[in-house]
Amino acid sequence: MSPETTAIDLDLDRHVDFAHALQTYMIYPWVRDGDELVRPMRTGPGDATITTTRIRQSGPTTLRATLTGQDLTAETIADVRTMLSRCLQLDYPYDAVEALTQDDPVLAAAVAHRGLGRGKLYPDIFEALCGVVCAQKSNFNRIYAMMRNLGTAFGEPTSETVDDTTIYAFPTPTRLAAASDEQLRECKVGYRAKGLAAVASTLAEAGYSWHEWRDRGPAEVIPELLTIKGVGPYTANLAVNLSFGTGGAAHVDTYVIDVIGRLYLDNPNPAPERVAEFIDQRWGELGETVLDYLTTDTDTWVAELGTQVGVKSGARA
Known part of the structure; x- marks a missing residue:
């Protein structure tokens, strides 16, 4: 048909x-x-x-x-x-973020660089979890290859093509859980194969589908994610933010530590706890939204401030 x-x-x-x-x-x-x-x-x-x-x-x-x-x-x-x-x-x-730029030249530069562009969220929590697991101790550029490999190896083909290449839907937990460790590693995910397998098998056994999880809300979802082997607070909160758009604590990784440390704390290597505290006190519930601006194309727009950071954005890989 x-x-x-x-x-x-x-x-x-x-x-x-x-x-x-x-x-x-x-x-x-x-x-x-x-x-x-x-x-x-x-x-x-x-x-x-x-x-x-x-x-x-x-x-x-x-x-x-x-x-x-x-x-x-x-x-x-x-x-x-x-x-x-x-x-x-x-x-x-937009309005809330723009209001924060009034007395914040750093954020103002990031917002001016992006203009009225909007980012993209993952369609569901499982795909977001896979993306966060792939990002563990990895150059961000590698995530693109890992997620493409997982999608084309275990996803379902659609009727759409781009440049004569079939586009695949991302696999469900059940489809990914059926993959062997060797098959997962063939997707160039390395040791992350175990983490991906744990996420897929746990959610498959729980009968997960976004159709049922979408209305649960972050406060209910995060504790469930923390029951998955290898999933800690950082992974659970970031996956929630990247799928629901909000609801989890703002993520603090080496990229965020460098940017916040250099641009706000006058310290290139502050303690993660200090960075988390700063984000929460300064931006509250908008913390993750602000980080979306501050961590995209950072090495480009900070040049307009006459400074630099010690990280390079992978946003345009």
């Missing part, structure tokens, strides 16, 4: 610069095709319904998404619309 196709408009609250989404953090299965973002989305019971979306900017305050799939019911279309609105952060708190 041939797949169905339909188009929907995604309205925004103000002008958007879609170039940021097209150029940064293109982690598979986010794929760029010219001026479009291509992305398979899983919806419905068991996350079994796969709909491929092509998103482009159709006006100053509008994005248009073309949906292709075998089951484009009204419910599927509504679910995909909701997922795209969250993943593309169409409710991004």
Whole structure:
């Protein structure tokens, strides 16, 4: 049976610069095709319904998404619309962040560099967990290859292609849990294979699907994630932030430590606890949102301040 196709408009609250989404953090299965973002989305019971979306900017305050799939019911279309609105952060708190720039020249430079671009979130907590595990003790650039390898090795093919290459939906926990250690390592994930296997097998055994987890909320989800072998507070909180958009503690890694230390604390290597305290006291619930600005293209926009940092952004790899 041939797949169905339909188009929907995604309205925004103000002008958007879609170039940021097209150029940064293109982690598979986010794929760029010219001026479009291509992305398979899983919806419905068991996350079994796969709909491929092509998103482009159709006006100053509008994005248009073309949906292709075998089951484009009204419910599927509504679910995909909701997922795209969250993943593309169409409710991004611009006004609140801009207010913080008034007495903060560092944040002002980061916000001015990005303009009205919006980042991208993972569609579900499982994929976010895999992304965070792949990032452990790794150059950020390697994440792109690892996630692409996992997607194409264990995901399901869609009818969409980019540059004559089939686009795969990211695997479910059940599909990834069926992979052997050797098969996982063939995806160039190294020792992270054990962590990925633990995440996949635990969630598969729990009968996980984002369709059921999406309404649980971060406060309920984080404790459940902490029961997975190898998943600590950092991984659980960051995965929640990268899928729900908020709800977890702001992440503090070596990149964040360097940026906050050099640009705010006059110390290139402060204690992680000091950095976490600073973020919480200065930005509170907007901490993770502010870090999104401060850790993207950092080595580029800090030059405008006449300074430098000791890290290099992997946003545009």
